[in-house]
Amino acid sequence: MSTPVYSLFELPFAIEMTAVSVGALSGALHATRKGLDPVGVFTIAITTSVGGGIIRDVLIQGRVPLFLTIPTYLLIAAFAALVGVAFARLVRAAVPVMSVVDTLLIGVWVVLGAERALYADLPLAGAALLGVLTAAGGGILRDLLCKDVPAIIQPGEWYAAAAIIASLVFVTLVYAGVALEVAELATIAAAAGLRILSLWRGWRTPTAYDVWGDLEARMTATLDSSRQR
Amino acid sequence: MGALASDVVIEGLPLALPAWTAFAAVGVGAVGGAAYAARRGFDVVGVVLLAVAAGLGGLLLRDTLLQTGTSIVLLDPLFLIVALAAAVVGFFFAGLIDRLGGLLLVLDALALGFFGTVGAASALRIQLDPVPAVFVGTATAVGGLVLRDLLAGDGPRIMRPGAFIAAAAFIGVTTFVMLVEATDIASGQAQIIAILVVFAVRLASVRFAWRTRPAADLTDRVWALWSRPDRDDGSGTS
Numbered sequence: 355m356s357t358p359v360y361s362l363f364e365l366p367f368a369i370e371m372t373a374v375s376v377g378a379l380s381g382a383l384h385a386t387r388k389g390l391d392p393v394g395v396f397t398i399a400i401t402t403s404v405g406g407g408i409i410r411d412v413l414i415q416g417r418v419p420l421f422l423t424i425p426t427y428l429l430i431a432a433f434a435a436l437v438g439v440a441f442a443r444l445v446r447a448a449v450p451v452m453s454v455v456d457t458l459l460i461g462v463w464v465v466l467g468a469e470r471a472l473y474a475d476l477p478l479a480g481a482a483l484l485g486v487l488t489a490a491g492g493g494i495l496r497d498l499l500c501k502d503v504p505a506i507i508q509p510g511e512w513y514a515a516a517a518i519i520a521s522l523v524f525v526t527l528v529y530a531g532v533a534l535e536v537a538e539l540a541t542i543a544a545a546a547g548l549r550i551l552s553l554w555r556g557w558r559t560p561t562a563y564d565v566w567g568d569l570e571a572r573m574t575a576t577l578d579s580s581r582q583r
Numbered sequence: 584m585g586a587l588a589s590d591v592v593i594e595g596l597p598l599a600l601p602a603w604t605a606f607a608a609v610g611v612g613a614v615g616g617a618a619y620a621a622r623r624g625f626d627v628v629g630v631v632l633l634a635v636a637a638g639l640g641g642l643l644l645r646d647t648l649l650q651t652g653t654s655i656v657l658l659d660p661l662f663l664i665v666a667l668a669a670a671v672v673g674f675f676f677a678g679l680i681d682r683l684g685g686l687l688l689v690l691d692a693l694a695l696g697f698f699g700t701v702g703a704a705s706a707l708r709i710q711l712d713p714v715p716a717v718f719v720g721t722a723t724a725v726g727g728l729v730l731r732d733l734l735a736g737d738g739p740r741i742m743r744p745g746a747f748i749a750a751a752a753f754i755g756v757t758t759f760v761m762l763v764e765a766t767d768i769a770s771g772q773a774q775i776i777a778i779l780v781v782f783a784v785r786l787a788s789v790r791f792a793w794r795t796r797p798a799a800d801l802t803d804r805v806w807a808l809w810s811r812p813d814r815d816d817g818s819g820t821s
Contacts, residue, residue: 507629
């Protein structure tokens with residue numbers, strides 16, 4: 355129980371803490387933009403930063419969620435929230451830097467989710483789902499607490515879509531028996547690459563394509579044109 | 584005779600249905616979730632997420648409440664594969680699914696009873712009392728729907744006035760728990776009976792337009808009875 359879980363992973367703990375602090379900062383920014391009070395800012399900051407991990411750990415079960423067993427998570431998140439409250443303008447100025455870092459962090463979150471799932475003896479499919487939920491869960495919880503429709507399920511920039519593909523890349527590489535470090539780096543690169551590519555080419559996440567309605571429309575169009583002849 | 588659904592979703596409890604019914608129930612819920620996301624104009628992530636939520640949410644909720652270890656839907660890859668396949672179907676054929684609304688309603692009503700009885704049976708199996716078992720069963724039945732609505736940013740549909748969904752599940756699950764606890768009927772037969780009860784109540788509520796009503800405040804009525812001047816005993820029913 356008391357084994358420090360992070361030492362079992364290839365990703366340095368500092369990277370995870372970077373991910374937590376960027377998550378908390380962006381959460382705090384989101385909350386100040388929404389005009390929430392300091393309690394709200396702290397709540398949203400902490401939820402955004404450790405929410406994905408909470409979902410992962412609750413679903414895996416069997417141990418107290420990591421952010422409660424290692425105080426560093428909450429301390430870092432709270433500190434970032436404090437910075438977010440006190441220096442909102444400064445943080446806003448740092449948004450471009452944060453989005454660059456955040457792009458690299460999508461894959462980090464995926465790895466942090468999927469790898470811990472594998473460590474808890476989950477099969478690859480479950481690990482892939484938890485990878486995505488760890489990456490996207492914080493944002494989902496943030497939006498739900500703010501009473502918004504989660505941003506990730508609305509057509510727009512690639513974020514969770516990149517996480518889904520990166521998560522599949524990770525479990526595929528693990529299945530193929532690639533060294534863990536290589537799989538991790540490939541996952542982070544895949545997520546960041548997809549996000550950068552989508553931003554560069556202006557891709558929006560695709561919405562459902564109604565095959566049936568399309569066929570029907572085409573058929574009526576053909577019938578109409580043949581009737582006119 | 585292959586594996587039983589009870590082996591897949593709860594080990595050891597003798598439920599009578601074959602294993603594929605568990606995956607079929609998940610698939611029906613997931614297709615509904617995916618089509619809902621497509622209709623609402625959500626993107627591919629939304630379709631996948633709502634398919635997973637609607638199909639697997641009930642069992643995830645059950646396993647989180649009962650704390651019996653990592654959820655079965657994460658341990659058996661087939662559950663996720665079924666949900667993903669349902670998401671693909673919903674992504675491309677939402678229009679067709681809407682056309683087949685009646686069929687989906689019928690299948691959904693069967694899945695509702697299935698999840699309800701499975702949830703209640705798992706609770707009974709770890710020696711929970713009948714009342715909590717009814718709660719866990721009902722939560723398992725409607726958990727997918729609630730999670731879907733929450734993730735879509737809506738208030739859960741089951742809590743708003745409308746056709747019987749949670750009410751149907753509650754009636755059926757109560758039937759199941761009473762049959763298992765108070766009679767000698769085998770749990771497998773009790774499950775079939777309960778699923779039919781849920782099915783009948785759910786479809787009857789749609790067919791005859793029964794609607795759950797908003798909460799009514801009885802304060803004034805009770806007060807009027809109580810303070811009526813000609814009452815001759817304390818019962819208030821004179």
